[in-house]
Amino acid sequence: MPKAADPxxxxxxxxRAAEMLARREAVTLRSLVAGTGVSTMAxxxxxxxxxxxxxxxxxxxxTRLAARLAELRPTADPVRDLAALGAGYLGxxxxxxxxxxxxxxxxxxxxxxxxxxDTFGLLIGAxxxxxxxxxFSPDVDPAGVATGTWVFGHGLALLGIGGLLxxxxxxxxxxxxxxxRYVAAGDDLAACRxxxxxxxxxxxxxx
Amino acid sequence: MPKAADPxxxxxxxxRAAEMLARREAVTLRSLVAGTGVSTMAxxxxxxxxxxxxxxxxxxxxTRLAARLAELRPTADPVRDLAALGAGYLGxxxxxxxxxxxxxxxxxxxxxxxxxxDTFGLLIGAxxxxxxxxxFSPDVDPAGVATGTWVFGHGLALLGIGGLLxxxxxxxxxxxxxxxRYVAAGDDLAACRxxxxxxxxxxxxxx
DNA sequence: GCTGATGTATAGCACTGTTATGCATAGCGT
DNA sequence: ACGCTATGCATAACAGTGCTATACATCAGC
Numbered sequence: 001m002p003k004a005a006d007p008x009x010x011x012x013x014x015x016r017a018a019e020m021l022a023r024r025e026a027v028t029l030r031s032l033v034a035g036t037g038v039s040t041m042a043x044x045x046x047x048x049x050x051x052x053x054x055x056x057x058x059x060x061x062x063t064r065l066a067a068r069l070a071e072l073r074p075t076a077d078p079v080r081d082l083a084a085l086g087a088g089y090l091g092x093x094x095x096x097x098x099x100x101x102x103x104x105x106x107x108x109x110x111x112x113x114x115x116x117x118d119t120f121g122l123l124i125g126a127x128x129x130x131x132x133x134x135x136f137s138p139d140v141d142p143a144g145v146a147t148g149t150w151v152f153g154h155g156l157a158l159l160g161i162g163g164l165l166x167x168x169x170x171x172x173x174x175x176x177x178x179x180x181r182y183v184a185a186g187d188d189l190a191a192c193r194x195x196x197x198x199x200x201x202x203x204x205x206x207x
Numbered sequence: 208m209p210k211a212a213d214p215x216x217x218x219x220x221x222x223r224a225a226e227m228l229a230r231r232e233a234v235t236l237r238s239l240v241a242g243t244g245v246s247t248m249a250x251x252x253x254x255x256x257x258x259x260x261x262x263x264x265x266x267x268x269x270t271r272l273a274a275r276l277a278e279l280r281p282t283a284d285p286v287r288d289l290a291a292l293g294a295g296y297l298g299x300x301x302x303x304x305x306x307x308x309x310x311x312x313x314x315x316x317x318x319x320x321x322x323x324x325d326t327f328g329l330l331i332g333a334x335x336x337x338x339x340x341x342x343f344s345p346d347v348d349p350a351g352v353a354t355g356t357w358v359f360g361h362g363l364a365l366l367g368i369g370g371l372l373x374x375x376x377x378x379x380x381x382x383x384x385x386x387x388r389y390v391a392a393g394d395d396l397a398a399c400r401x402x403x404x405x406x407x408x409x410x411x412x413x414x
Numbered sequence: 415g416c417t418g419a420t421g422t423a424t425a426g427c428a429c430t431g432t433t434a435t436g437c438a439t440a441g442c443g444t
Numbered sequence: 445a446c447g448c449t450a451t452g453c454a455t456a457a458c459a460g461t462g463c464t465a466t467a468c469a470t471c472a473g474c
Contacts, residue, residue, distance in 0.1 A: 029431060039454050040431090050431060104369060147372070148384055152355075155362025162311060165354070177355055180391030236462055246423050247463090257462060416474090423468080430461060440451080 009038060010046045014056045021057070021098040054102065055111060061103040062115040065092045069122055078129035079136075079187060083178055083199025085123055086153055090174060093157035094167070095206050100157060123149060130187070137186030145185050152177050167205050175200055216245060217253045221263045228264070228305040261309065262318060268310040269322040272299045276329055285336035286343075286394060290385055290406025292330055293360055297381060300364035301374070302413050307364060330356060337394070344393030352392050359384050374412050382407055 013032065020027045029050055033040050047053040068091075072084050093100040110116060127142040136145070156174055159165045165173070175196050182192045220239065227234045236247050236257055254260040275298075279291050300307040317323060330353040337343040343352070363381055366372045372380070382403050389399045 028429085030429090041433095041453050041455090044432080045452060104365070104371075106369075144380075144383065147376075148359075148380060148387075151362040151366060151372075151380060151384070152359045153362070154366060155358040155360070158311070158365065159358060159361060164311075165358075169354075173351075173355060173358060176351065177358070180355075180387050184387030184390060235460085237460085248422055248424090251463080252421060417472100419470100419472085421468105421470080423466105425464100425466085427464075428462095431459095433458075434456090436453105436455085438451105438453085441449090443448085444446090 009042055010056075012036065013038075013043065013046065013053070014060050017053060017057050018060055018096075018099060021102065022096060024098065027057075054106070055109070057099070058103050058105075059111045059115070061096070061099045062110060062119065064096070064099075065089070065103075066115040066119045068092055069119055074126070074129070077195050077198065078126055078133050079182060079192060079195035080199040082123070082126040082130060082149070082182070083175075083196045084202075085126060085199075086149060086174055086178060087171075087200045087203040089153050090157055090160075090170060091203060091206075093153075094160060094170070097161040100161065104154070104158075120146065120150065127185075130182075130185070135187045135191070136182070140185045145181065148181060149178075152181075170205060171200060171203055216249055217263075219243065220245075220250065220253065220260070221267050224260060224264050225267055225303075225306060228309065229303060231305060234264075261313070262316070264306070265310050265313075266318045266322070268303070268306045269317060269326065271303070271306075272296070272310075273322040273326045275299055276326055281333070281336070284402050284405065285333055285340050286389055286399060286402035287406040289330070289333040289337060289356070289389070290382075290403045291409075292333055292406075293356060293381055293385060294378075294407045294410040296360050297364055297367075297377060298410060298413075300360075301367060301377070304368040307368065311361070311365075327353065327357065334392075337389075337392070342394045342398070343389070347392045352388065355388060356385075359388075377412060378407060378410055 013036070016036065017027050017032060020032070025031070029040055029043060032053075033042060043050065043053055047056055069085055069088050072081065072088055074081050123146040124142045127136065127140075127145045130136040131138060131140065131142060153174070156165070156170055156177075160167060160170045178196050179189075179192055182196070183189055187195075220243070223243065224234050224239060227239070232238070236250060239260075240247055240249060250257065250260055254263055276292055276295050279288065279295055281288050331349045334343065334347075334349040334352045338345060338347065338349060360381070363372070363377055363384075367374060367377045385403050386396075386399055389403070390396055394402075
């Protein structure tokens with residue numbers, strides 16, 4: 001029966017790969033297509049091989065992260081929003097550890113850089129709003145603060161995923177880092193602490 | 208001629224694996240032993256398989272890092288020493304990128320945790336000395352500051368290795384982070400900047 | 415100078431991703 | 445309506461991976 005190049009097959013394979021990743025199953029060419037009724041060749045027509053599949057999986061990871069962070073609508077407190085972005089980022093990494101690892105496993109291009117750029121843009125935007133609101137000094141570079149936040153978040157996520165840091169310590173490390181970072185950017189210590197607490201309120205490390 | 212279980216073979220294989228990693232060659236069972244005169248079975252008698260080889264390679268990475276950081280003898284300025292440890296850590300990661308990745312690729316045990324613990328102990332010790340010297344507040348937890356420093360360094364190393372951050376920006380990000388971190392720990396801004404500049408003086412990103 | 419034990423080389427196994435071949439189907443021109 | 449071409453897919457084979465079973469060569473002890 002098959003002839004039409006269903007994009008549905010493509011999506012199904014990517015989602016199946018993400019599911020297998022979540023179940024900590026090995027994602028292999030044959031195990032991926034097993035039971036789907038589709039053959040190994042489908043991976044080649046749709047993704048041009050396993051490398052292409054992993055590219056699509058990484059893309060999926062960035063897309064999901066972008067969607068998750070886009071749900072965090074800005075409030076009147078931009079510093080709280082910045083902290084909430086950090087909490088959402090860490091939450092995404094801890095809830096989908098293998099997907100997160102795949103996202104940064106290889107420094108290859110994404111199919112669509114937009115999702116990654118948009119996500120980082122959210123971070124820069126929050127810093128810029130904190131600046132505009134007078135919380136951060138006008139001298140600081142929003143991209144620089146955002147980059148530093150990302151670097152710390154990435155290290156924290158990977159060390160947490162790898163088990164080199166106890167899961168219960170991650171939020172504390174993140175909030176302590178945020179405090180130092182925001183104060184260095186010019187925020188008032190007390191206000192900063194309040195904002196961080198509010199931003200991390202909904203964070204709960206996965207069991 | 209072979210019968211005696213030479214430990215020399217073991218060391219030779221680990222060093223060869225590290226060399227292949229440095230040359231960005233694929234370290235595979237057959238390619239590893241090719242040309243060494245020894246057969247694939249040697250990997251099993253000495254390492255009990257490829258997993259054991261990778262454990263030994265990770266161990267080698269930690270040992271080299273420990274040796275490198277141990278060369279940085281403490282000076283009269285503990286904050287400078289702390290910064291120098293960060294520069295040495297980043298230098299190790301950038302000069303041996305694949306070895307660094309292997310060190311943290313899998314969250315499996317090391318053969319000898321001592322090297323890793325000693326290295327982290329150097330970090331804690333520097334913070335404690337900064338505290339004893341009155342540079343850092345007596346309230347801060349040395350292990351906490353050390354952990355935060357490590358988390359940021361790890362994220363910076365991996366993003367730098369992966370090419371997601373330009374190599375020329377890494378030192379600037381690291382020093383900016385150190386500044387915020389040390390000031391948050393209680394150090395004076397001007398003195399802190401001087402110490403960081405001194406600690407990072409010898410740092411040069413590999414071409 | 416045997417005997418037992420131990421490390422190693424050879425060859426094969428199951429598995430990986432990839433590719434060559436053949437076939438069934440869909441779209442299109444006449 | 446028919447045949448033609450092109451395309452997507454299934455099958456099977458290929459080189460490569462880590463690993464293991466078997467046989468051989470070497471050494472230690474008596």
